[in-house]
Amino acid sequence: DSTERITCPGKITIVYFGMENQKEYLEYIAKLQKKGVLQSDIEFLKVEDLQGITGLLALRVSLA
Structure with missing residues (x-):
């Protein structure tokens, strides 16, 4: 229940x-x-559950 987006400028997700x-x-x-x-x-x-998809994870790291 977060409003944060999974993508961010200058980062790879x-x-x-x-x-x-x-x-x-x-x-x-x-x-x-x-x-x-x-x-x-x-x-x-941890990615919020989507319709029919649960358990997704993510890594996010900044570009140099």
Whole structure:
């Protein structure tokens, strides 16, 4: 029940399902952080349930 949008200017948002996917995305993010493409401010979000879809998660990180 939040009014916050999942997307933000200057940030990348990755929506996924399941913790196994989170691990894989965090590895990609870490590689891009080392290259200076992304900053270190990772946000972990739970996406509000949508009609017929529950349990979505999201990662959000700022562009460098």
